[in-house]
Amino acid sequence: MHTDIIICGGALAGMTLALSLQKKGLDVIIVDPRSVSQVMQDDKRTTAIAAGPKKFYDSLGVWKNLKDKVEAIDSINILDGSSSISLVFDYKDYLSKNNLTDINSLGYVVENCDLIKQIDLRIKNLKKCGKVKRIKSKVLNIKIDKSSAKLFLENKNIITASLVVAADGKNSVVRKMVGIRENRSFYDQEAYVTQILHQKNHNNIALEKFLPGGPLAVLPMKKYKKKYRSAIIWSDKEETTRNRLIDSKKNPNIISYELERHCFDWLGKIELYGDSKAFPLELIKPKNIVSERIVLMGDAAHAIHPIAGQGFNLSLRGMEKFSEMCSARVGLGLDIGSKIFLKDYEMYRKVDVASLINATHALNELFRNSKPHVKAFRRLGLATVSNTPILKRAFMKYAMGI
């Protein structure tokens, strides 16, 4: 079996890219040992999609069917837990000064399973475009030669393509198979992830509170059965997060009380809802994001700290660029696995990826630090940003991904 592009990994990133390529007329095979419904079941996370990348989902025809599933973030409230200084980003203020009419929010919060479901429907219903096929199997081996990549699957199938995309997560097996090495650094932090139901309206405000152990993010979600709902992404020391995970099963009141205290009276009474999970946080930076007839995409290309909620937005920008470049090449009948083409793509992406990695890394270090002079600098910094409209707008533009 031969196709244009094989995507290894059929979760959120892999499926988004498949749809985008399909829309450009390319034929795609997705290889994943899980079915779409299994992927949906496994992925209980929520994702914040910034205003820029949201337009990408708009163009793919996915967003219009998600209207009653996504909640808008209209403003971001940033608090330094060790001082009383706060910083508020309000999109209306930004838009009115920049004449942007096609943007209605800073970003949106969506549950991954809802997004995956709509992407899957769109892939199946898209007519007059490329073909997408999903093979439920594992990749055992990859052989690259001068003209194509050959994949040997567990179900004994052998498939070939001009190009292979590794979208199989931050511990990508494909990345390892083709010998791309990575730099890793652990943050000795873990993220505790859950959802909460609360008494008062969140008013579409996202809260990011910098605490000594790491940042706590509270993101507004759509109501669940008439109850106000938010998502929690709470980075903290490993041990603290582990204890939180135990508490969330045995003694959830401890956590809801802690959250109530951190949110002041903003959300009123809080109760935990749904499953809680913990994710180890690490920075994974592959030495290259392309290799012969291979491209890394999504978390396989870069796993960063969730501090600014930018990891997946970074991936979406990569996918959009990559599909555009592929489509231009296919339109001219040129080989999409070509070395110079892949190097071009890598060059385009390098700056975006590197600057975000550095920014999130530095932000995390800055806010965790409790040395007096760093704290003073932080206070000064937040106050400066808060009182300097130009700086504030620059940060907003960045957060919105536009």
Next chain:
Amino acid sequence: MSLSTVDKDEIIQFSKLANDWWDEEGSMSFLHAMSQIRTKFIKLELIEKYNLIDKKKVLNGLEILDLGCGGGIASEPLSRLGGNVTGIDESQKLIDVANQHAKNMKLKINYKCCNIESLSKFKKKYDVILALELLEHVNNLDYFCELITHLCKKNGIIILSTINKTLLSRMFVIDIAENILKKIPKGTHHYEKFIKPREISEIFSQYGFQIKNIKGMNLNPILNCWKLTNNTSINYILSLSKK
């Protein structure tokens, strides 16, 4: 004077480059980078000429002849776009390279090691005739162009790309690209064989062909990236057809 259009020394010179013809960063890197805009020009000209609809196999059904196809850098994209491509070259080594590469790429291209004179004997005519970066390497240009017009269907189109005969082209192609940057193998080009667009126009008008469109191809040497422009003083590409 011999009527042969083939320059034997040129064939030997190009055969030497067979081994890394398809290495995009090798001695043919200029041609690989140029391939994008050449194909773009060809595709747009053909869409206009034959009122084609831009889809995946946009060139379906067109008989295309690629003269001096070398290792097939121009033939392959056109074949991928659906064209029925024939490529000829005098160098057996390069035809071998082209055949092997097309096979690996799962493309069906009809490559032949022959010259334009012997191809003319088959009386087969083509919709599209390409001579890309070729005219500056042939002997007896007038006769070569005449043979091209014989191979072209009445309502067919001829697309040529070559190097202008200007001080600038001499400086860039020979002095800088070959001698200083060594991006092109030394001895590839000879200034006296460079051709002005006016000369091409004059030759082809004898056979009723007129220039329909002409564009300059300009290189950004730092990015190794080509652009179609209106500056035809160095490299240019043009299309010819009958009124």
